[in-house]
Amino acid sequence: MNHFVRRQFFKASTAFGAATFLPAHIALGDQANSETRAPSERVNVAFVGSGGKGDRNRQAFLATGLCNVVALCDVDLQGKHVQPALTAHPDAPKFTDFRRMLDEVGDQIDAVVVSTPDHSHFAAGMLAMSMGKHVWVEKPLAHTFGQVERMIDLADRSGVVTQMGNQGHSEANFHQFKAWSAGGVFKDVRKITAYMNKYRRWHGWGESVTEYPTDPLPTGMDWNTWCNPSPMNPHSKRLHPGNWRSWFDYGSGAFGDWGPHILDTCHRFLELGLPERITAIKREGANTLVFPQASTIQFAFPSRGEMPACDVTWYDGRENLAEVEPEYKATVDRAAKENRPGKIIYAGDHVFQGDSHGDELEVISTGADEVMATLPKYSTKSSNHWANFLLSCKGVEETQSPFHISGPLTQVFNLGVIAQRLGGEIEFDRVTKTIKNNDAALALLDPAPRHGWEEFY
The missing domain is CATH 3.40.50.720 (NAD(P)-binding Rossmann-like Domain)
Structure with missing residues (x-):
């Protein structure tokens, strides 16, 4: 070409x-x-x-x-x-x-x-x-x-x-969330709690890392192409074939792996767009190279049209269970024990819980059966994501x-990763799409590519 x-x-x-x-x-x-x-x-x-x-x-x-x-x-x-x-x-x-x-x-x-x-x-x-x-x-x-x-x-x-x-965006939760949103079920969502407490590959060693390890390069491997626009660090089994997600230079941690499976329908049908503030509430075992052992990150989304401002709080880490009201604690504890990531959605008088991917929401607040009977019906028949x-x-x-749907969703997690990496509070301008209060965070928003990969930018 x-x-x-x-x-x-x-x-x-x-x-x-x-x-x-x-x-x-x-x-x-x-x-x-x-x-x-x-x-x-x-x-x-x-x-x-x-x-x-x-x-x-x-x-x-x-x-x-x-x-x-x-x-x-x-x-x-x-x-x-x-x-x-x-x-x-x-x-x-x-x-x-x-x-x-x-x-x-x-x-x-x-x-x-x-x-x-x-x-x-x-x-x-x-x-x-x-x-x-x-x-x-x-x-x-x-x-x-x-x-x-x-x-x-x-x-x-x-x-x-x-x-x-x-x-999961082609499965039951997509059709449920779409129908319930059209029916006004989610018109007053002010808070969402998301949790992902499964074991991650960097747990147990990531916090003590001070440099990239080195292992022999596999025969015939194209390491330059593997590194792509990112920095070229030494090959090791901590990177390839399965551990790359652990490192800030190459992965997106639990956000990139599980966020799109947990918060995709919330983001789309609540029209959340981009946050105006991202706060690192907790970074346990923070490291400059590898993702934290546990983190709590909060995203503040402003009001959108007739929908109120909404805070989305993310919890990851084996023991970093979501902080919820006493009546919902058993739900979170059970999900963690069963390795089921998910979310709790506070929608006015009703509270909903759902797991990841295409898992359908259920009412967990008072009068669940009666409320479920009044909610809009929907069909789950559709092609799977690949078809x-x-x-x-x-x-x-x-x-x-x-990409015009999944792109802004990904950008929310891109911002969350910056907060995991640097800590503190990030103020984000949704109109100019820039970070207003942190030069180090601004530099991570759009870092320059490695030499030789500039043509894609």
């Missing part, structure tokens, strides 16, 4: 404001492929990240019967975790660098699925969209606020189909979690 054309297309997007620019099919001519497939045709899909979650996504997409696997990409093609995908598709071309894949076989690809560590979502997603490919990106959408801003903008300008991989994406590529449906 012509790298100059690619850079020019990216240049239309800046961190906090985008210029008008030609859509992909005009800017890139024949290299763009954003036209939807006929309903009778299968979608040709390439996978960036082919082990772990990438392999589970591959299987889920194939189970729909709506796609072909036409290319596989992974920085560690000799890794044990990648072998199931390679064995299943012996004739599909394989690559360690997504840029080379899109350059060499881009004309055979309709859609790209990005299932890589958080810090490497951005570049692959941007390149695919710039070439007119439909894009699925795992949650969280990207590693930094500025990266997400660019992805939202390019998705809009390119006209491609987009989906973030928070699959929804492919059917949208074929022009049959619209995606449930497109």
Whole structure:
């Protein structure tokens, strides 16, 4: 692909404001492929990240019967975790660098699925969209606020189909929350308590880390591409293949992993947008490199139209249980014991509790059975998240979690991660999308990329 054309297309997007620019099919001519497939045709899909979650996504997409696997990409093609995908598709071309894949076989690809560590979502997603490919990106959408801003903008300008991989957004809780919101059930939500008390990979060692450890690089591994725009630190088993989520440079902690599965419907249907204040109430075992052992972070959202201001308080850490009223403590204790992340929603006279993903809400305040009987009915019949994406590529449906929906949700967690990292209180301007009171936090909002990755910015 012509790298100059690619850079020019990216240049239309800046961190906090985008210029008008030609859509992909005009800017890139024949290299763009954003036209939807006929309903009778299968979608040709390439996978960036082919082990772990990438392999589970591959299987889920194939189970729909709506796609072909036409290319596989992974920085560690000799890794044990990648072998199931390679064995299943012996004739599909394989690559360690997504840029080379899109350059060499881009004309055979309709859609790209990005299932890589958080810090490497951005570049692959941007390149695919710039070439007119439909894009699925795992949650969280990207590693930094500025990266997400660019992805939202390019998705809009390119006209491609987009989906973030928070699959519960196509399940029962989505339809329930949508119907109940339309029925006025959530018109007076002033407080939400979210909790995620499962064991995390950095628990027990993260607070004592003073530097990145070093292990031999696996044979054939493309470490430069693994690091992507983020700093290049030494390879180790504490990073690859599964521990990258522990580190501020590469992961998004519990926020990025579980936030999109717990708070997605709250954020969307309560129209929360971006917070005006983020406060680190607790950071237990705080470390400059690795996420805290436990944290309590509060987001203050202002009033929106007729909806009142709302505080969302997040609790993570094995013993950092949510602080709730005595009558709801048993609910939180039971969820922690059973390893069930979730949330409690205070909606005027009624209080609701739900777990993560597509789990439906239930009333936990007084008169639960009587209240449930009065709430709007809804259907839970719909395509699953993977079929929804492919059917949208074929022009049959619209995606449930497109980037203009999942992007601002991710940005809430991007801001939460900054609070976990620095502590204190962050004042955020929702209009200019900037941090007003902390220069260190402002620098983390949109950090410069590592040398060699500037073209994606």
